Amino acid sequence: MESFPKRHELAINCVYTAMLQPVNVAKVLIQVGYEPLPPVYRGPSMFFFAGGFYYPNIFKYMQYLKDKEGTIFVLYRGIVPRLCGTVLSNTVRNEVLGLIPKTESRCPPEQIANEVGRQCAATAAAVIASHPLLVITNRMIVAIVGSEDKYSSFLGAIGSILTDQGVLGFYSGIVPHLLCEVSGRAMEVLLEELFEKCDLNRKLGLPFESKTALPVSSLHSFLSYPLQLTTTIMSVNNCGMAVSELPVMQGTSPGMVACLKGLWNTGSLKRGSNLMFTRKAPSQTWHTPPTETEGSEGALAPVIRPSHYDSSGPEAIKEE
Numbered sequence: 001m002e003s004f005p006k007r008h009e010l011a012i013n014c015v016y017t018a019m020l021q022p023v024n025v026a027k028v029l030i031q032v033g034y035e036p037l038p039p040v041y042r043g044p045s046m047f048f049f050a051g052g053f054y055y056p057n058i059f060k061y062m063q064y065l066k067d068k069e070g071t072i073f074v075l076y077r078g079i080v081p082r083l084c085g086t087v088l089s090n091t092v093r094n095e096v097l098g099l100i101p102k103t104e105s106r107c108p109p110e111q112i113a114n115e116v117g118r119q120c121a122a123t124a125a126a127v128i129a130s131h132p133l134l135v136i137t138n139r140m141i142v143a144i145v146g147s148e149d150k151y152s153s154f155l156g157a158i159g160s161i162l163t164d165q166g167v168l169g170f171y172s173g174i175v176p177h178l179l180c181e182v183s184g185r186a187m188e189v190l191l192e193e194l195f196e197k198c199d200l201n202r203k204l205g206l207p208f209e210s211k212t213a214l215p216v217s218s219l220h221s222f223l224s225y226p227l228q229l230t231t232t233i234m235s236v237n238n239c240g241m242a243v244s245e246l247p248v249m250q251g252t253s254p255g256m257v258a259c260l261k262g263l264w265n266t267g268s269l270k271r272g273s274n275l276m277f278t279r280k281a282p283s284q285t286w287h288t289p290p291t292e293t294e295g296s297e298g299a300l301a302p303v304i305r306p307s308h309y310d311s312s313g314p315e316a317i318k319e320e
Helices: 003-019 021-031 058-069 072-076 079-099 108-146 154-164 167-171 174-197 213-223 225-236 256-265
Strands: 040-042 052-055
Touching: 003 021, 003 079, 021 058, 021 072, 021 079, 021 108, 021 225, 058 072, 079 108, 079 154, 108 154, 108 167, 108 174, 108 225, 154 167, 174 213, 174 225, 174 256, 213 225, 225 256
Parallel strands: none
Antiparallel strands: 040 052
């Protein structure tokens, strides 16, 4: 009966992962700088304060991918390795937690340190075990950019990585991934243990048992997003795929520090973090729209299109 909660949690995680796979596909493509839809100029308003060129939101992005490929299954590219990664990660984490005993000390600081150490060790083991499946997932997704057939299937992706890069290719981007996941888990467990062992709910006068996991996870996700972005870029860069030739991927190799520095220099540390709303295009990429005094009302705003734009996409239109 003890395994039931773990199986129940695993089933929920798998369903959640499968439901969000279309969002993950679009997010990964945005993170690597694949923007097939040109931005639209929007003037200053309550929602677009500064005015400028804005990319469509993620829903229009997913609709474009479906229309371009002619099937909704394009939004589920990489679903098999991602589900396998979810199962493997949860299994390894639970097994490692079962192998590391809890401390018998009654000293709260020692109990907190022991639990944080246990959870961090389990998380690190889970990341190391499942990272190859993350690399496979990301490469199957970014194969959409160049339509690489060798990454069109799970087994084909495994063979291509082994042939091109060897076993080490499965661990591209492992360092930022480890730092991101372990630091996040440490923050969550530390605060949970502090609230429990030090009875902070009563001391702070909270009328209910405080649940810190969700707010701490959200805060950590915001702070560690550059590491998430670096993990995605390093997992697909310099592997002989067309995605490596995208303009925004230049200067982001070969290591984690160089990648972070390249993203910092281009102001792209948060690229792909805002998905539900329109995303502002880099100001240095686009011409400013013509003014009303030039007699351009209702005219198309001139746009410099990067080479990876799909010529069949809609034009950038100046909206009132």
